[in-house]
Every structure is written in C-alpha cells, then in structure tokens.
Amino acid sequence: MVDKTSKPASHFASLAAIAAVLIVLVGAFAYTAGWLSPERLTPAKMVNVLAPASGPAPGFRRNHAKGICFTGSFDSTGAAADLSRAQLFAVGSYPVTGRFNLGTPDPKASDAMARVRGLSLRVQTPDGSEWRAAMIDAPFFPVSTPQAFYDLQRALADKRDPDAMKKFAAAHPEIGAFGKWASSAPFTASYAEDRYNGLNSFVFTNASGKDQVVRWSFVPLAQPENLTGDQLKARGDNFLAADIAQRVRTAPQRWTMLVTVANLGDPTADPSKAWPEDRRTVNAGTLVVKQIEAEPDGPCRDLNFDPTVLPAGMHVSDDPFPAARSAAYSVSFNRRTAEDKDYPHTGEGAQQ
Ligand code: HEM
Structure with missing residues (x-):
C-alpha cells in the first residue's frame, strides 16, 4: 500500500x-x-595590478613584455652533481630555449627606460625533464613577500595619494636597498654584459637524498661596458635586441652558472635579502647562446618560464615567491594566448 x-x-x-x-x-x-x-590576494589580482595606466598590451606577457628569444645550450661541468641529481648537472650539453627581456609590462618601452633586465631559460634533458627559470639583473628583490610586491604596484599606481610610496617605504624598509641599487647601478651596453640572478631560494637534492638550499646566478663572460645616461639614450629605443643579435651572429655568447649554497640560518624565504659574499659557490656549467630567434611567433612565444617547473633533484623551498609567481605567470599565459587575434604576429609592435 x-x-x-x-x-x-x-x-x-x-x-x-x-x-x-x-x-x-x-x-x-x-x-x-x-x-x-x-x-x-588572487593570481588574477596580482596580474591586473601589473598593467600600465593605459591598460595591458593584449597578446603580450603581462610583465617583461619586451624581449628577444634565443636558442643555445647549457654545457654542464658536472661540479653541481654533488648538490643535485637533476640530469642537467651531469656532464653534458643540453638544449636551451631562452629569452632576454626588460622588466616592463609595455612591449614598446624604450630600452633606456627599463631599469631591470631579465634572462629566462628552459633547459631540456634526455630523461624528459625540464628546468625553467626567470632571473633579473638586480642583486636582490625590492620586497620580502608576494603581498608586498602587490602592495608596491598599487602604491606606484596610486594617483590619489601623493604619499602612497612614502607610506609603502615606511611599512617596507627593505625597499631602500633596491632603491639605492636602482639609482646607482650602471647600465651596461648589452644583454650579454649583464649578470642575472635567480634571487629565489630552491632546494637541491643529491643522489644520496641530501637536501641543500641554493640560489643561482648567470655571470657573463663578456666584459661590461658601462654607459652614461646620455650614452644610453643615444643608443635608441631598441638597441638591446639589435646588439645581442649582432654579437651572436659574430660569436656565441656565454655565462657561467654559479650555484650558491646557503649556510644554516641564511634567509631562504626572503629574496630581498642577499646572502653574505663568502658562501660556497659551485660553477655548474656554461650557458651558450648560439642563435637569436624571432620574438613574434618564435619558440618563446608559447613558453611560460614558470619557476616551479623543476626536474627531480630540484624543488621549491620555504620561499613563497615561486608558487606566487607560478600562479601569476599562468594567468598571464592564459590571457595572452587567448588574445591571439590582438598579437602583432609581424610588423608594428612586434619587437625583434
Ligand atoms: C610575486 C612576484 C612576481 C610576480 C607577480 C611576477 C609576475 C610576472 C608575470 C605576470 C610575468 C609574465 C609571464 C608570462 O606571461 O609568461 C613575469 C615574467 C617574468 N618575471 Fe616575474 N613576477 C614576480 C617575481 C619575479 C622575480 C622574483 C623574478 C626574478 C628573480 C622575476 C623575473 C621575471 C622574468 C625574467 C620574466 C620574463 C619571463 C619570460 O621571458 O617569459 N619575476 N613576471
């Protein structure tokens, strides 16, 4: 029933x-x-705040938008194999796709105006793994945390409060060291003459399972020629890409990869703090830039140099930046690939 x-x-x-x-x-x-x-703080907000006042450049990277792609190799000395079991540190030569770039969201910015220059790398090894990295020429980062990086962009863009930057600096005194570097470090004549620093800390694990916290830098073999402000302006808006293309046509350009090992107690979670000069360093190998590639529609265009793409034998540390960067780079990548119709595949706006 x-x-x-x-x-x-x-x-x-x-x-x-x-x-x-x-x-x-x-x-x-x-x-x-x-x-x-x-x-x-979400990755989308982080990316939104990087946009210039006139809005983002559709189709381009939301930061480090101006650059030039290259290919070459990483020739490992084998000396870092004691630190990391990643295949790229075993003696050998491994293919590299990379990008020289300027720290600006504006793909049309003048080279003379960009205080920060960058180097991005993807190294592939026969075991099928990859290492991706994106470094800058500053010796330390302006701020200690991803939240502070966001707050800094907001303060820089704040048109209503003339004291926004003063207030930011009072709350984040670490930015003082970066300010000194930015106003006093010489501008070199070439991407080839700059030292690029990873700044974030990572953990290397060797074949015995031993972990050590490290940072890395790529140190140029080319001797730096420092430019005065007037000389810099006289070089023109796009001299860096033309210069590196000319140099690489003449001969491969080289950088030594130096791995620096932290001592116990070194600040591993804060890229605004450099480690003392006397830390152990290992010459891991040489980056050899052999060919300049097209930037528009070249091999770097659809590459996301996400600093958390690491082979076994390397992993993230307690430094909060790589995860925050990975999330932001992914938002930027998704936006720029979805804007394909706006991307200047050739011609105006596409830098070489
Ligand atoms: C929370 C902090 C950071 C944020 C939100 C951020 C954001 C971004 C974004 C959105 C891009 C464009 C990615 C793409 O479309 O592929 C980018 C590129 C880049 N960033 Fe960062 N970044 C941060 C920290 C850093 C640090 C610490 C370094 C260096 C040590 C760095 C170096 C670079 C370089 C070299 C590129 C160019 C990569 C390429 O060639 O594709 N960034 N960043």
Whole structure:
C-alpha cells in the first residue's frame, strides 16, 4: 500500500538536499573566485595590478613584455652533481630555449627606460625533464613577500595619494636597498654584459637524498661596458635586441652558472635579502647562446618560464615567491594566448 501523505515531505527533503548541494557548490566557487574574501590576494589580482595606466598590451606577457628569444645550450661541468641529481648537472650539453627581456609590462618601452633586465631559460634533458627559470639583473628583490610586491604596484599606481610610496617605504624598509641599487647601478651596453640572478631560494637534492638550499646566478663572460645616461639614450629605443643579435651572429655568447649554497640560518624565504659574499659557490656549467630567434611567433612565444617547473633533484623551498609567481605567470599565459587575434604576429609592435 502506498502512503500518500508521505509524498510532499519526501519531495521537500529531496529539494532541500539538492539546494544544500547547490549552496555548497556555489559557496566553493565563490570562495575560489575570492568573492567571500575580497581582500584575499588572487593570481588574477596580482596580474591586473601589473598593467600600465593605459591598460595591458593584449597578446603580450603581462610583465617583461619586451624581449628577444634565443636558442643555445647549457654545457654542464658536472661540479653541481654533488648538490643535485637533476640530469642537467651531469656532464653534458643540453638544449636551451631562452629569452632576454626588460622588466616592463609595455612591449614598446624604450630600452633606456627599463631599469631591470631579465634572462629566462628552459633547459631540456634526455630523461624528459625540464628546468625553467626567470632571473633579473638586480642583486636582490625590492620586497620580502608576494603581498608586498602587490602592495608596491598599487602604491606606484596610486594617483590619489601623493604619499602612497612614502607610506609603502615606511611599512617596507627593505625597499631602500633596491632603491639605492636602482639609482646607482650602471647600465651596461648589452644583454650579454649583464649578470642575472635567480634571487629565489630552491632546494637541491643529491643522489644520496641530501637536501641543500641554493640560489643561482648567470655571470657573463663578456666584459661590461658601462654607459652614461646620455650614452644610453643615444643608443635608441631598441638597441638591446639589435646588439645581442649582432654579437651572436659574430660569436656565441656565454655565462657561467654559479650555484650558491646557503649556510644554516641564511634567509631562504626572503629574496630581498642577499646572502653574505663568502658562501660556497659551485660553477655548474656554461650557458651558450648560439642563435637569436624571432620574438613574434618564435619558440618563446608559447613558453611560460614558470619557476616551479623543476626536474627531480630540484624543488621549491620555504620561499613563497615561486608558487606566487607560478600562479601569476599562468594567468598571464592564459590571457595572452587567448588574445591571439590582438598579437602583432609581424610588423608594428612586434619587437625583434
Ligand atoms: C610575486 C612576484 C612576481 C610576480 C607577480 C611576477 C609576475 C610576472 C608575470 C605576470 C610575468 C609574465 C609571464 C608570462 O606571461 O609568461 C613575469 C615574467 C617574468 N618575471 Fe616575474 N613576477 C614576480 C617575481 C619575479 C622575480 C622574483 C623574478 C626574478 C628573480 C622575476 C623575473 C621575471 C622574468 C625574467 C620574466 C620574463 C619571463 C619570460 O621571458 O617569459 N619575476 N613576471
């Protein structure tokens, strides 16, 4: 016999269960999207704040937008194999795709105006693994945390409060060292003459399973020629790409990879703090830049130099930056690849 009186109640229970599931799903979505905590720093917000006042350049990287791609090799000495079991540190020569770039979201910025220059690398090894890295020529980062990096961009863009930067500097005194570097470090005449520093700390694991915290730098073999402000301006807006193309046509350009090993107690979670000069360093190998490649539609275009793409034998440390960078680079990558129709595949706006 069917109990007719129980039907509306069971309907109600089913509807309530469905509603509960929907509420949980919408809640989870809203939480993930940051709607429940508008103050939470999301990768999308991090990327939005990098845009210049005129808006982002569609199709381009949301930072380090101007650059020039290259290919070459990483010729390992084998000396870092004691530190990391990654194949790229075993004696050998491994293919590299890389990019020289300027720390600006504007692909048309003048080379003379860019204080920060960068070097990005992807090294591939026969075991199928890859190492990706993106470094800059500053000896330390301006701020200690990803949140402070976001707050810095906001302060720089704040048109309403003339004291925004003063207030930021008071709350983040570490930026003083970067300010001194930015106003006093010489500009060299070439990407080939710059030293590029990884700044973030990573952990190397060797074949015995021993972990050590390291940072790395690529030190140029070319002797630096320092330019005065006037000389820099006289070189023109796009001299860096033309210069490196000319040099590489003449001869391969080289950098030594120096791995620096932290002592116990060194600040591993804060890239604004350089480690003392006397730390143990290992010459891991040589980056050899052999060919300049097209930047528009060249081999770097669809590459995301995500600093968390690491082979076995290397992993992230307690430094919060690589994870924050990875999330932001991915947002930038997704946006720029979705904007293919706006990307100047050839011609105006596409730098060489
Ligand atoms: C939280 C801090 C940071 C944020 C939010 C950030 C953001 C970004 C974004 C959005 C891109 C463009 C990625 C793409 O579209 O492929 C980029 C590129 C780059 N960044 Fe960062 N970055 C941060 C920290 C750093 C640090 C610490 C370094 C160096 C030590 C660095 C060096 C570079 C370089 C060299 C590139 C160019 C990569 C390429 O050639 O594709 N960044 N950054």
